Amino acid sequence: MxxxxxxxxxxxxxxxxxxxxxxxxxxxxxxxxxxxxxxxxxxxxxxxxxxxxxxxxxxxxxxxxxxxxxxxxxxxxxxxxxxxxxxxxxxxxxxxxxxxxxxxxxxxxxxxxxxxxxxxxxxxxxxxxxxxxxxxxxxxxxxxxxxxxxxxxxxxxxxxxxxxxxxxxxxxxxxxxxxxxxxxxxxxxxxxxxxxxxxxxxxxxxxxxxxxxxxxxxxxxxxxxxxxxxxxxxxxxxxxxxxxxxxxxxxxxxxxxxxxxxxxxxxxxxxxxxxxxxxxxxxxxGNGGGGEVQGALSLLAAQQKYGLAEGTKVWESFRQRNDPEAVQTLHDGKSFPYGGKPADAKGTAMPDRGSVTPEQLVYDREGGATTKxxxxxxxxxxxxxxxxxxxxxxxxxxxxxxxxxxxxxxxxxxxxxxxxxxxxxxxxxxxxxxxxxxxxxxxxxxxxxxxxxxxxxxxxxxxxxxxxxxxxxxxxTSGQDITDTYAVELCSPDGGTPTKDATYYRYHGDCLPMEKLERRNAWKPTVADSTAAGSYRLQVYRTTYGLVTHRATIGGKPVAYTSLRATYRHEADSIIGFQMLNDPGHVKDPKSFQTAAQNINYTFNWFYADSKQTAYYNSGLNPARAEDIDSSLPVTAEPAYEWRDFKPSDNTAAYTPPAEHPQSIDQDYYISWNNKLAKDYAVSGFGNGSVHRGNLLEDRVRALVEKGGVTRAALTRAMAEAAVTDLRGEDVLPELLKVVRSKPIDDPKAATAVEQLESWRSAGAQRKETSAGSHTYGHPDAVRIMDAWWPLLVESAFKPGLGSELYDALKANLPIDESPSAGHGPTGSHAGSSFQYGWWSYVDKDLRKLLGEDVKGPLAASYCGGGDLTSCRDALLTTLKQAAAKPATEVYPGDASCKAGEQWCADAIIHRAVGGIGHDTISWQNRPTYQQVVEFPAHR
Structure with a gap:
């Protein structure tokens, strides 16, 4: 001890x-x-x-x-x-x-x-x-x-x-x-x-x-x-x-x-x-995929707005499942097709509009309100x-x-x-x-x-x-899609008409009962927790097609939507791959490393370096799907649309072979920050397009490689610089400034704001202290304006054209912002990790098209200003003036850890206590929690 x-x-x-x-x-x-x-x-x-x-x-x-x-x-x-x-x-x-x-x-x-x-x-x-x-x-x-x-x-x-x-x-x-x-x-x-x-x-x-x-x-x-x-x-x-x-x-x-x-x-x-x-x-x-029900809801909204064909085209352009401008970990041009959009999808199970309800989880609640x-x-x-x-x-x-x-x-x-x-x-x-x-x-x-x-x-x-x-x-984390949503037909064991809350479902023609998984929990106040005594019961229904997550109707008939994850009931299988990674008798070179990684079923990108070679392998239990299945949307629960060789008794199936997983040995360099993996390897979720935080690494590492003579310190500097850089400021602000500068700016307040943003962009668009412990950024007003402007400009650019319903549905698929101080963002406040989820690619592609630049994989329609440069410029300048006028106390409203208006503190990393010991707040930096810097000069 x-x-x-x-x-x-x-x-x-x-x-x-x-x-x-x-x-x-x-x-x-x-x-x-x-x-x-x-x-x-x-x-x-x-x-x-x-x-x-x-x-x-x-x-x-x-x-x-x-x-x-x-x-x-x-x-x-x-x-x-x-x-x-x-x-x-x-x-x-x-x-x-x-x-x-x-x-x-x-x-x-x-x-x-x-x-x-x-x-x-x-x-x-x-x-x-x-x-x-x-x-x-x-x-x-x-x-x-x-x-x-x-x-x-x-x-x-x-x-x-x-x-x-x-x-x-x-x-x-x-x-x-x-x-x-x-x-x-x-x-x-x-x-x-x-x-x-x-x-x-x-x-x-x-x-x-x-x-x-x-x-x-x-x-x-x-x-x-x-x-x-x-x-x-x-x-x-x-x-x-x-x-x-x-x-x-x-x-x-x-x-x-x-x-x-x-x-x-x-x-x-x-x-x-x-x-x-x-x-x-x-x-x-180690999870990946899911979210197909929410994806279906936004697709329905797009089809309601634009019609079936055009709405689908618009939705696909926001989905960006295989965007040609997305930064890729493997940039050698080799294709690894998986999860793409089929030409003629079969078995897709879209709900009736307005019929989707989430499955109830908590039952029999008693007490538990907070009290002194x-x-x-x-x-x-x-x-x-x-x-x-x-x-x-x-x-x-x-x-x-x-x-x-x-x-x-x-x-x-x-x-x-x-x-x-x-x-x-x-x-x-x-x-x-x-x-x-x-x-x-x-x-x-x-x-x-x-x-x-x-x-x-x-x-x-x-x-x-x-x-x-x-x-x-x-x-x-690679997050490729290993989780599918199935629509199971509900039934009644007596042959009657089922309701939407029925607990029996059809499987291969039989009417089977759902398996009820329960947990009854009760608690009482403790020395450290003043919550009043209480209890409740947690309940989830399990079917042969996974866990029930939603109820809906399709063509008026009730269904349950289920989530089937390939690694469910197999989380422990990866222990064998980790054992191999620790075994010096097994891992001796890139190939043996890749063999070890193949035995890990979590959705990860694995990287390797020794004194001579480098390597990469994408692990994951990728199910081999039936032909022409669109895994981005719910699928009908019928034998023809099941995973190949699906065996529900132990949740196993046929999986894509190792050769079909993205992999490489000795590429000139590799970068990864949860970006797209390889050509034709579709990503799960929305927004993996022309602007991604992976670009912050790609641009810097590519420049180092082109120059040559890379050292451990130089590569660490590239990581650290990316870690304090605002993605919007580096990769989207230039297009925003081109639009607002397309004509002379007459309004003095708008002109001042533009000059502040330009100065910040020229200095690197960083969110970094002027000196250690100063708790002040080098361009605080520009950072404040960017934080205030982004949500305003996105709404003004897209909501008028999309309409409220579709705009809100797409926001549910992909939040518009994830700046360090955005407590409303997908990873929460004070979390360090930033700029993974946001509408940066949408804004970038829309503005570049408006400016007449070449855009590969453009959005299906033009949005800012209805496709008119002058109207877009007016909208951006209007929201820019609104943002510039917002005081720091409004942009950074404060929380339990920071006073209103404290910009540095709003960004700062706070270790979340899971025990009785707390720690000091540290400056924001977007980098790994555990990190290695390695260079082997010798080999066995």
Whole structure:
């Protein structure tokens, strides 16, 4: 265990005594590490000091009750809980002068092992494994003499760093968050959103284990053995921490353990808990597609506005499923057809206008309103009033699943274009900002395992993103369409006429009952949550075609729309691919790397670099659909339109073969920021067109490659510059300015606003502090005007031509804005990730066509000013003057963290607390949460 005693702890205990908490907190003192042998020798490391990584806020994500109190009263932090936040934040201002020798000022050396003079502690939880933690970051370096011991150590170290978080997420995965952590509205919302996507029965979790045993071969058996050893390690630490009273303090705050008597327990983890955790990861980061019902509603609105043929053409131009101007990760021209629009779609199941209703989820609600009346607690626990209410807003963000996720980027350059002749990579997942972080760092060394990097807490039996002995890998979310919507015909078992709320449906001619999946949750107020006692029942119906999401009629007949996801009931299968990535005996070159990635069914783009080569592979369980199916719209639930070889008993089907997945070896460079993957590989969702945040990387990396001599620092600078750049300002503002400048500007206020925007654009259109800690942008008025202008200009340009109904329907498919301060945007406020979802391509294409420029894949009609340049200019100038007149207090109205008008704060990143420890606000930057910078000079 990590030693945590010392002057600070004694100070907090003294303060606790002053606050009347002495009796409650004096007993659970953290214990020092046991004496142990010196750290074992590091594994062979071919990176030779040229690999680095970072994961804010810090490696340690556990805090005792004493430490939580210290954070709330004094602002102190447990050791290694926040020491990666400062370097991460500082890069946003320091990147222009970055050189290779300065990289470790902003990243941690990710070499294998720990030098003798950097060893902070050495722990042996059992004889066949050693956990060494370094002084600088506290990252666990786990080395086992047996494979079982290695995995036991991984679980033990994971519990040391993320026990509370893992416990939270296994309850999220089971749809039991409120019963575990209280009934705060955010907890209820999160629980409901997840249960709607991945409801399971206990036997469903076991079925995933059985499927891996039956179909995973020897690697599958080994993976489950590894997972069981990992669980054993978690439980060993949890018991030791509970008995020694140095367990996470959140267990006291949520009423699971008594601070005085130590009564209560931490429920042991089971193998099925890891399946529940994997289902959360899959729902958050490895999903793709869906949304076909909303797509159908906007198509109906377009057809209502323009007629059947023209309306379909207009809708397709906004859908942009295969836009020829979209930036692509694979730019070598090779085609990978998938998910495109068929010439003559069959089986499409469009609802009757006005008939669609969402499926009810919550039933039998009792109580649960927020109140100041809490359950009374006996003294001295009553003294914990200081900590009451810290979870009134929930232990996890309400919108964790309902919000779209902007995730991950990658920049990889072939050795042909680098200064050293070796490939260079800067890449990592953009998984959001949490305290503690959802990811955790570790190094694993043992028989058949050799890797360092990041893993999702609770499923870290392998490193999921990181580096091996002579190679590194990372991923971005690809989000290709692996989720389809089916319209199942409703029926009545007695042969009568069914209603829209019927719970029987037709399957291959039979009238079958829907399977009801339920979760009954009840909660009561806790020390940290003042929500009144309450309960409810969550209910989802499951059919052979997936989960019921909506009800509607088609031609007057009632149907249920269902969501069928290829990875549903198979989230754990990917464990085999991750095992292979960690195995130095398997991954030796790009081809073997791609083989490993093929065994991961989540929708990810995978990137690879060693000392000689680079590679890319798109993973995902892509269903092989029936011919002429349009997967962007609902499909009739009949045998002719099912996935090929569909087997509903275990939700399997035929899948597209590996050769049909976008892939490449040694392309001159790769960039990815959730953009289009390859030619003819259709994207899911709307708005992947001529302007995408991937362009911010593409333009910079292409320029570096054309110049040659790329270094780690140069590639990092490209990433960091893109991370503080406003996409609208760089790639759409030039066209806006051309239109408003098409004639002299007579209005002085409009002219001033235009000059401010031009000056900002010339300086790089950045949202960056003038100096570290200034909390002031270099062009604050221009940024304010852009933020205020964008929603006004989009509405003035498109709403008159589209009409209110279609405009609103298209906004439901794709929000118009996602600037850093846009709390109304798809990823929420203070989230870091920005500019993935918006109408930038629509505005760009519309204005370029108006200006007479060449536009490939134009919108089907002209919108701004009805296609008249003068009228468009007038509309833009009118909205520009309105935007310029808006004060900062209106553009940035303030929230619980920022005062109205605080521009920097409105953009800033705030780590969302999922435990009792909070962290300082940092400057906005649009970059991966966990990030690697790597360049291997040698290879096995």
């Amino acid at each position: 990590r030693p945590k005693t010392g002057r600070l702890t004694r100070t907090v205990i003294a303060a606790a005594a002053v606050l009347g908490l002495g009796a409650a907190l004096a007993a659970p003192l953290p214990q020092p590490a046991q004496a142990a042998p010196a750290a074992p020798a590091a594994a062979t490391d071919y990176c030779q000091g040229q690999c680095a990584d970072i994961l804010p806020p810090g490696a340690n994500g556990n805090a005792t009750l004493v430490e939580i109190l210290g954070n709330k009263v004094f602002g102190t932090h447990p050791e290694h809980s926040t020491d990666q936040l400062g370097p991460y934040n500082d890069l946003a201002g320091a990147y222009p002068t970055l050189t290779d020798d300065k990289l470790t000022s902003f990243f941690n050396d990710s070499s294998f092992g720990v030098p003798a003079d950097q060893v902070a502690s050495v722990t042996k939880p059992r004889d066949d494994v050693t956990i060494t933690r370094d002084k600088k970051t506290g990252v666990p370096h786990i080395q086992g003499t047996t494979r079982e011991g290695t995995e036991f150590g991984a679980g033990y170290a994971a519990a040391q760093d993320r026990l509370w978080l893992m416990d939270l997420f296994r309850h999220v995965g089971r749809g039991e968050l409120t019963s575990f952590a209280g009934g705060a509205p955010a907890n209820q919302g999160l629980e409901q959103d997840f249960f709607r996507q991945a409801p399971y029965k206990e036997e469903d979790y076991q079925a995933q284990i059985d499927f891996i045993l039956a179909h995973g071969g020897e690697r599958g058996k080994q993976a489950l053995a590894d997972a069981q050893s990992y669980v054993d390690g978690i439980n060993a630490y949890a018991k030791k921490a509970k008995d020694g009273r140095y367990f996470p303090g959140e267990y006291v705050l949520t009423g699971h353990i008594d601070a005085i008597t130590n009564a209560g327990e931490i429920q042991p983890f089971k193998l099925t808990d890891l399946i529940a955790l994997a289902s959360v990861v899959g729902a958050l980061f 009346d809490r359950v009374k607690v006996k003294a001295p626990t009553r003294s914990l009033e200081k900590l009451r209410g810290i979870y009134d807003n929930g232990v996890l963000p309400r919108d964790l699943f309902s919000r779209k996720k902007g995730m991950s980027n990658a920049l990889v350059v072939s050795g042909k274009y680098t200064a050293s002749g070796h490939p260079v990579a800067v890449f990592g997942p953009q998984t959001g900002y949490f305290a503690p972080q959802l990811l955790m760092l570790q190094e694993l060394q043992g028989p058949g395992i050799s890797a360092r990097g990041a893993s999702f807490a609770g499923v870290g039996m392998y490193v999921q993103l990181g580096r091996g002995q002579d190679y590194a890998w990372s991923a971005t």
